[in-house]
Amino acid sequence: MAYIDSLQKVSIDVNGQAVECVAGSFKGVPFFFESTDFSGGGRNIQTNSIPFSNDHVNEDTGGNVAKYSFNIYFIGEDAENKKNEFLRVCNEEGAGELVHPYFGVFQVRQTGEINLTYNNQQEFISGSVSFVPENDFELKNSVVSLSAKTKQKAKELRRSVADKALKSFKTSGKKLSVLQKAVAMSQKAVDAVYSCRKVIQKASEFAREVGRVKANIQAIMLSPQDFIARVQNLISMSAEIVGFDIDPKDNVKNGIALMTFNLDDVDVFDSQSAENRSALVSLMRMSGASMVAENLVDCEFSSASEAENFENDVYDAFENMLADIDDVDLYAKAQELEAASLKYLRDSLSKIPYEVAIERKQTNNLLTLVYEVFGGIDKLDSVVERNDFKNPLLVTPGEKMVVLCD
Structure with a gap:
């Protein structure tokens, strides 16, 4: 079963048809969406013909920019307020956090027009919206806590x-x-x-x-x-x-x-x-x-x-x-x-140290072994905590040494 099928869904009756939606948000403003279209990947190649010849030149201008397009819904008695808040954050300059149940959480900018449709009989507003992700250059000076x-x-x-x-x-x-x-x-x-x-x-x-x-x-x-x-x-x-x-x-x-x-x-x-x-x-x-x-x-x-x-x-x-x-x-x-x-x-x-078991070919004392692994003996106490050596002065090849690596 696909991950999206395991998500909790909200069913909306649209013109007699049940539309199943899941939740997302942009800049903290929640919405529901029926589907997400992704476009991007590959290279952006500009092809230019050479005048007075049958040849051409291909210019690689970089990777194609990814775009995420949503069919969105605002639901409930306060659908109008939710829609207005969504439009407000989309009109703000700068990137914001997009929360998507299976693409994850990442920084994007809203791009293009936002198209909305109002339903006079039911308490929802539907529409379409697109986002493009921020790249590493734009985010490198942004510290997110x-x-x-x-x-x-x-x-x-x-x-x-x-x-x-x-x-x-x-x-x-x-x-x-x-x-x-x-x-x-x-x-x-x-x-x-x-x-x-x-x-x-x-x-x-x-x-x-x-x-x-x-x-x-x-x-x-x-x-x-x-x-x-x-x-x-x-x-x-x-x-x-x-x-x-x-x-x-x-x-x-x-x-x-x-x-x-x-x-x-x-x-x-x-x-x-x-x-x-x-x-x-x-x-x-x-x-x-x-x-x-x-x-x-x-x-x-x-x-x-x-x-x-x-x-x-x-x-x-x-x-x-x-x-x-x-x-x-x-x-x-x-x-x-x-x-x-x-x-x-x-x-x-990703920042937590992990344990590694080291096998040795010859007998040695623990101080020497720790120095050989870490270039010093600062981690001696950590090694002692993780191992139960019978004799720290004489560690044999049959005894594995477990160390903590950053």
Whole structure:
């Protein structure tokens, strides 16, 4: 199965035909697209005839510039606002980040006209747009902080899911059964946060805040904005607040656990409780995803294999979460965050030292062997940590020496 077939898709009814789209973005503005056409590759050859002869001259003017052309859609009640924001960033000078689910994340410029078609009966705007990639010469002086970009996208997702939850999660003025179900679901959410964040359970500030929320949860329910803020605060509570160091890798694991949060289904005829459940599940999962991304950029990996394991876990967590998202805006932002997180990890992987096993033909002492490999003995402690030599003064050819290479 092709990678594009495994992506979460949004189906749009266009003139009675179902059009399947996936999400992308340009300069942080999300859109959906049906297909991407790529042109480019090969050489650009200018052929000039020689006057008064049957000969010609071929001039190689360089490689053809790649071009990516999209059939795009803006979906939902605010499709007009999304379209206007997209046009605004396209009209700005300079390159911007294009996020594409299978071409990746790279810098491009929008080129040519943008053609749009408005549908009077359905809530979408369709159109076509093209981009050309920046080249190395244009980018060589551009310093992109992948960690800052990942953290920014994490904040954007956290704000977006909070705004969505605030619009959907309602208890004030509803019948008592709705309030009671909301309280029960919210208690499970708070318990899940407490259970996942094992490392800071012993912190007095964290334990007090959990206790305050649970003790006053019915009153807090009447102010959803306050409740949402408190839950997100518990999820993102940092080392500075709790007063002791927290390994970012533990926070990543905690966040991945929260990305699987779920609640029992409610009666389909109780529409408000169903909305409350959906809003709470999204709030927990995507706040957990934001926590994963924000802490991922602070992790220090001891080896490439450890980083690869984290990469696989983060990828699986995001893909499983994306498969259950039914809100197109949240899906697009979550997918962007996944792309930024994985790009950061893959960039980090290229900088992590890796282990190499060295075989020797003769017996020697460890100091000499380290000097022969590194030209000095600064890495002696690192070699000792990675090997279990019976006698460092007499390392035999049968004992492999594992060293860490940059």
